[in-house]
Amino acid sequence: MRSLPKTTQAWKNAAKKPLQNVSKAQRGALAPSRIAAILKALDEAYPRAECALTHSSPWELLVATILSAQCTDARVNMVTPELFRRFPTPQKMAKATLPQLEALIRTTGFYHNKAKSIQGAARKIVSEFDGQVPQTMAELITIPGVARKTANVVLGVSFNKAEGVVVDTHVFRIARRLGLAKGDTPQKVEQELMRILPESRWIDFSHQIIQHGREICLARKPKCDRCNLEQLCTSKDKTWRS
Numbered sequence: 133m134r135s136l137p138k139t140t141q142a143w144k145n146a147a148k149k150p151l152q153n154v155s156k157a158q159r160g161a162l163a164p165s166r167i168a169a170i171l172k173a174l175d176e177a178y179p180r181a182e183c184a185l186t187h188s189s190p191w192e193l194l195v196a197t198i199l200s201a202q203c204t205d206a207r208v209n210m211v212t213p214e215l216f217r218r219f220p221t222p223q224k225m226a227k228a229t230l231p232q233l234e235a236l237i238r239t240t241g242f243y244h245n246k247a248k249s250i251q252g253a254a255r256k257i258v259s260e261f262d263g264q265v266p267q268t269m270a271e272l273i274t275i276p277g278v279a280r281k282t283a284n285v286v287l288g289v290s291f292n293k294a295e296g297v298v299v300d301t302h303v304f305r306i307a308r309r310l311g312l313a314k315g316d317t318p319q320k321v322e323q324e325l326m327r328i329l330p331e332s333r334w335i336d337f338s339h340q341i342i343q344h345g346r347e348i349c350l351a352r353k354p355k356c357d358r359c360n361l362e363q364l365c366t367s368k369d370k371t372w373r374s
């Protein structure tokens with residue numbers, strides 16, 4: 133596959149280019165009618181899917197998303213109330229020490245790195261963005277601890293802006309199971325999804341697939357007998373076939 137684009141516009145331009153060297157089977161998997169059927173089934177199963185991280189501002193969502201790496205949203209939601217009570221703004225968190233932050237987020241795992249990231253994010257937002265979470269991908273990915281996934285979460289959930297598709301562990305796994313993507317990295321899968329999904333669905337699709345991954349299409353033993361996408365799915369991981 134080509135090297136990944138460098139800018140948001142380049143990502144979007146790449147997403148508009150027709151696929152090349154695609155097998156007949158993959159072309160069938162990506163037929164607009166099949167994609168429309170998958171999106172319809174997701175709407176039926178998850179009409180109100182939304183971000184599960186508790187937050188009351190873009191800043192809180194940014195921090196919670198950084199903490200959610202390799203950790204469940206439920207666990208993050210247990211630590212953030214006290215974290216935000218002690219350090220409610222980027223200005224206050226910028227002045228927190230690493231040991232103070234580590235003590236508050238320890239149970240989310242990788243807490244040394246995460247403490248550095250949220251302290252660094254707070255300092256960057258205070259020093260370069262006037263204390264406000266920026267609203268573009270290009271600016272967000274300059275913040276410590278923020279890569280495309282976190283930036284897409286904040287842009288989509290807090291600002292209703294679709295600059296890309298959130299690809300977390302669930303989206304990565306299920307997009308491949310459904311034959312919507314073949315890439316072996318989240319970045320490649322995101323590019324493939326941006327190419328085949330209508331831009332108007334980029335935000336909701338991720339929320340719906342993440343809920344599907346938590347409830348039905350589990351990593352180890354997907355509950356295919358309860359899946360309303362089953363007739364559209366040809367994954368070799370299927371545990372049940374109609």
Ligand code: SF4
Binds near residue numbers: 348359363366
């Ligand atoms: S049929 Fe099974 S593997 Fe396919 S999407 Fe549904 S739960 Fe996942």
